Amino acid sequence: MSIFQQQLSRRGLLRVGGGLAAAAAVGTSLVGCSSPGTTDDVLRIGCMLPITGPNALLGQSSWRGVELAAQMRNEAGGIAGKKLEIVFADVPDVRMAASESRRLVFSKNIKISLGTYGSSLSLAASEVFARTGYAYVELGGVSPAIVSRGYERVFRINPDSNKMAIKALEIMKDFVAPQLGKSPSELKVMVVHEDSNYGQSLATAAKKAAEPLGMKIFATEAYSAKQTDVSSTVARIKAAKPDAVFAISYAADAVLLGRSMRDAGVKVPAWVGGGGGYSMQEFSNALGSAADGVLDADFPQPRMNTEQAPGLPEFLERYREKYGVDPDSGYPQVNFTGASLVFDVLESIGGIDDPDAFAQAMRQAAFAAGQSVCGWGLQIGDDGQNTRSDHNVMQWRDGKLETVYPAKYAVRDAELITPFSR
Numbered sequence: 001m002s003i004f005q006q007q008l009s010r011r012g013l014l015r016v017g018g019g020l021a022a023a024a025a026v027g028t029s030l031v032g033c034s035s036p037g038t039t040d041d042v043l044r045i046g047c048m049l050p051i052t053g054p055n056a057l058l059g060q061s062s063w064r065g066v067e068l069a070a071q072m073r074n075e076a077g078g079i080a081g082k083k084l085e086i087v088f089a090d091v092p093d094v095r096m097a098a099s100e101s102r103r104l105v106f107s108k109n110i111k112i113s114l115g116t117y118g119s120s121l122s123l124a125a126s127e128v129f130a131r132t133g134y135a136y137v138e139l140g141g142v143s144p145a146i147v148s149r150g151y152e153r154v155f156r157i158n159p160d161s162n163k164m165a166i167k168a169l170e171i172m173k174d175f176v177a178p179q180l181g182k183s184p185s186e187l188k189v190m191v192v193h194e195d196s197n198y199g200q201s202l203a204t205a206a207k208k209a210a211e212p213l214g215m216k217i218f219a220t221e222a223y224s225a226k227q228t229d230v231s232s233t234v235a236r237i238k239a240a241k242p243d244a245v246f247a248i249s250y251a252a253d254a255v256l257l258g259r260s261m262r263d264a265g266v267k268v269p270a271w272v273g274g275g276g277g278y279s280m281q282e283f284s285n286a287l288g289s290a291a292d293g294v295l296d297a298d299f300p301q302p303r304m305n306t307e308q309a310p311g312l313p314e315f316l317e318r319y320r321e322k323y324g325v326d327p328d329s330g331y332p333q334v335n336f337t338g339a340s341l342v343f344d345v346l347e348s349i350g351g352i353d354d355p356d357a358f359a360q361a362m363r364q365a366a367f368a369a370g371q372s373v374c375g376w377g378l379q380i381g382d383d384g385q386n387t388r389s390d391h392n393v394m395q396w397r398d399g400k401l402e403t404v405y406p407a408k409y410a411v412r413d414a415e416l417i418t419p420f421s422r
Contacts, residue, residue, distance in 0.1 A: 035087070035107070035108040035109050035110075036109060037108065037109025037110060037111065037353070038082075038109075038111070038352070038353040040082075041082060041083060042082055042083050042084075042085055043078070043079050043080075043082040043083070043084050043085070043346065043351045043352075043353060044085045044086075044087055044108075044109075044110060044353070045084075045085075045086060045087070045110065045111075045112045045113060045114065045342075045346075045353065046086070046087050046088075046089065046104045046108070046110040046112070046113030046114065046115075047063070047066050047086045047087070047088050047089070047113065047114045047115065047339075048088075048089045048090075048091045048097060048100055048101065048104070048113060048114070048115040048116045048121070048125050049062050049063045049066075049088075049090070049091065049115065049116055049117050050090065050091055050092045050093075050116070050117060050118065050121065051063055051090050051092075052090055052092045053092025053093060054092070054225075054250070054252075055092070055117060055118055055121075055250065056092070057251050057280060057282065057328075058117055058140075058251065058276075058280070058329065058331050059092075059117050059118075061327065061328055061329050061331040061332050061335075062117045062139065062140055062331045062332070062334075062335045063088070063335070064319070064322075064323060064327075064332045064335075065331060065332035065333060065334065065335030065336035065337075065338075065339065066086060066114060066139070066335050066336070066339045067086070068315075068318065068319060068322060068332070068336055069335070069336045069339040069340045069343065070084050070085075070086050070339065070343075071322075072318065073340070073343050078351075079343055079346050079347050079351040080346075080347055080350045080351030081351065082351040084343070086114075087104060087108050087110055089101075089103065089104060091115070091116055091121050091125065093121075094120050094121060094123075094124045095124075097115075097116060097120075097121040097122075097124040097125040098124045098125070098127070098128060100125075101113070101124070101125045101127075101128035101129060102128055105128060105129065105132050105134060110134075111134045111135065111353045111354070111355050112134065112135045112136075112137070112346075112353050112355065112358055113125070113129055113134075113135075113136050113137070114136075114137050114138075114139055114338070114339060114342065115136065115137075115138060115139065115140075115141075116138065116140070116141060117139075117140040117141065117331070118140070118141055118198065119141040119142055119143035119145075119146065119161075119196075119197045119198050119201065120143075120196060120197045120198070121141065122138050122140075122141035122143070122146050123141075123143065123145060123146060123197070126138065126146060126151070126154045129153070129154070130149075130151035130153060130154050133153070133355060134153065134355045135153040135154075135155070135355040135358050135359055135362075136153065136154050136155070137154075137155045137156070137157060137338070137342055137362075138154075138155070138156040138157070138158065139156075139157055139158060139334065139335045139338035139339065140158055140299075140331065140334060140335065140338075141156070141158075142158065142159070142160050142161040142164060142198065142201065142202070142275070143160070143161060143197050143198065143201040144160050144161060144162060144201060144205075145197075145201070146160075147160075147383045147384040147385045148383060151384070152359060152384075153355050153356075153358075153359045154384050155359075155362050155380060155384045155385075155386070156384060156385050156386060157337070157338035157341055157342070157376070157378070157386045157389060158299060158334060158338060158386070158389055159299075159386075159389045159390050159391055160205075160385065161198075161201045161202045161204075161205045161274075162205045162208070162209065163390055163391050164202060164205070164274055164275060164297050164298070164391045165202055165205035165206040165208070165209045165246070165274070165297075166205075166209045166213075167297040167390070167391040167392070167393055167405075168206065168246050168272045168274060168295075168297035168393070169189070169206065169209050169210060169213050169215055169246070170213065170393075170405075171272060171295060171297065171393045171404075171405050171414070172184070172187060172189060172215070172244045172246075172270065172272065173187075173213050173214070173215060174405070175405065175414050175416075176243065176244050176269070176270040176272075176416065177243075179269075179416040180243055180269060180416075182243065183214075184213060184214045184215045185214050185215065185216065187215060187243050187244060188218050188219075188240075188241070188242045188243045188244070189206075189210070189215060189216065189217050189218060189242060189243065189244050189245075189246065190217070190218065190219040190220070190221065190237065190240050190242035190244070190245050190246070191203050191206050191207075191217055191219070191220045191221070191245075191246045191247075191248075192220075192221045192223070192233065192237065192245055192246070192247045192248070192257070193220075193221075193222055193223075193247070193248035193249075193274075194222070194223060194224065194225035194248060194249055194250060194253055195222045195223065195224055195225070196225065198248065198250075198276070199222070199225075199248040199249075200222075202246075202248045202274045203220060203222070203248065206246055207220075217246075218240075218242075219240045219242065221233055221236050221237065221240075223253070225249065225250050225252070225253045227253070227256075228256070230253070230256055230257055230260050231260060231264070233257070233260075234257070234260045234261055234264050234266055235264075237261070237266055237268065238264065238266045242268055243268075243269055243270065244268070244269065244270040244271070244272060245268050245270070245271050245272065246272050246274060247271060247272065247273050247274065247278070248273075248274040248275075248276065249273065249274075249276050249277045249278065250276050250277050251276070251277035251280050251282060251283070252277070253277065254273065254276065254277025254278050254280075254283055255277065255282070255283055255286045255287065258283070258286075258287045258290060258291065258294075258419070258420050259286075259287065259290075259420075261419075261420035262287070262290045262420040262421070262422075266420070267418050267420075267421055268418070268419070268420075269416065269418060270295065270416065271293070271294050271295065271419045271420070272294075272295040272296070272297055272393075273294060273295065273296040273297070273298070274296075274297055274298070275296065275297065275298035275299065275391075276298075278294060278296040278298065279296050279298045279299070279301065279329045279330055279331075279394070279401065280328060280329050281328040281329065281401075282328065283396075284396050284399050284400075284401070285399075287420070288422075289398075289422040290419065290420050290421070290422050291396045291399075291419065291420075292396055292397055292398065292417050292419065292422060293395070293396065293397070293415070293416070293417025293418060293419040294395065294396045294419045294420075295393055295394070295395050295404070295414065296393065296394045296395070296396070296401065297391050297392075297393050298330060298391055298392070298393075298394065299330045299331070299333075299334045299374070299391060299392075300330055300333060300334065300374040300375055300376075300391075300392050300403070300409070301329070301330040301333070301392070301394050301401055301402075301403060302316055302326070302327055302330065302333060303394070303400060303401060303402040303403055303411055304375070304392065304403040304409050304410075304411060305403065305408065305409050305410060305411060308370055308375040308408055308409050309370075309372070309373050309374060309375040309409075310370065310371065310372075310373075311372070311373045312333070312373045315333065315336060315373045319332060330374075333373055333374055334374055336373060337372040337373055337374040337376055340372065341365075341367065341372065341376075341378045344365070344367070344378075345358065345361045345362055345365050345378075346358065346361075348361050348365070349361045362380050363380050365378050365379070365380065366378070366379055367379075367388070368388075369388050374389070375409065376388055376389040376390070377389075392405065392406065392409050393405035393406075393414070395414055395415070396419075397415070397417075
């Protein structure tokens with residue numbers, strides 16, 4: 001049993017009061033005195049996430065997962081007897097991701113860092129760590145390019161956009177097509193995506209995944225997530241008359257698309273989001289009953305079969321104790337899982353931050369699926385990608401995002417409800 005499992009099994013930890021010292025050392029300024037980095041008593045690693053700017057909602061959610069994982073690890077004795085400190089950097093855009101990475105490396109002596117939620121941010125941050133010979137672990141960005149550049153010390157715990165696209169098309173093939181009385185090859189699938197690296201990578205992945213599933217993407221529509229009017233996009237969706245839309249959006253544009261679809265009276269039998277804004281509680285709050293029926297292929301979410309995610313109830317209880325609310329998405333859960341797995345690897349090498357030793361330990365780690373609050377395990381492939389993580393499909397109904405696919409992770413069956421029509 002890993003330390004990750006042990007700390008979640010100790011229910012006494014859930015009753016620890018707020019008097020214990022915080023685990024994470026947060027420093028977001030661009031300049032500052034140099035740090036000794038890891039010492040005999042303290043293991044310091046970095047973490048970069050966007051807690052301001054356009055991606056702040058999911059960035060803050062991601063940070064809470066890392067922060068809670070670090071706090072619980074320290075309460076359980078730290079890592080190999082050392083106190084764990086997370087040296088944090090806010091990276092609201094690509095320029096800051098690059099500059100803050102350099103600050104962590106050259107001013108703070110950070111040799112291993114976690115990050116960064118967004119694919120574009122991850123590409124910039126991991127480049128700095130890789131080129132300086134240090135190690136970087138992505139916990140949320142989904143672009144395949146993050147681990148396809150040949151860097152030996154760049155890893156990713158979460159699944160990539162290829163797996164997300166496959167899962168979105170699988171729910172269309174296995175559920176939507178039969179509900180509409182069509183074969184997968186007859187299903188008219190349209191991809192609608194924002195035009196950053198995130199949206200483009202998922203759109204490309206969907207096209208690649210369709211043919212092996214006996215399906216075809218018959219139309220694609222790109223838009224800017226910075227737009228405040230998507231009426232032209234909605235008009236093209238209406239003209240295309242798709243059976244199912246695979247939609248890739250951030251938080252604000254997901255709500256904007258939903259409202260515009262509702263106001264224009266455009267009805268699509270199935271709308272499958274590709275993570276991002278479709279997994280946020282704010283999406284349902286903003287749209288109310290109009291969000292009912294929207295499916296979301298994404299990272300695991302809190303409402304899933306806990307037999308496949310041991311420790312999830314304890315994690316949720318501890319999260320509520322610390323932050324006073326339920327998680328607003330699966331990002332705290334995912335980042336808690338990723339950070340905890342990294343902490344287990346660091347434990348296995350005695351709490352040192354040597355990049356080569358860490359990279360070797362990451363490649364040798366073998367944690368079976370079903371050992372985390374996401375249901376993920378850890379097995380690093382040749383390219384640095386964790387092969388034991390995957391996406392699920394959830395559905396909004398009555399303000400709740402519940403897992404409906406695959407069956408072993410589901411808490412209820414999917415329903416074909418025309419979204420944005422109420």
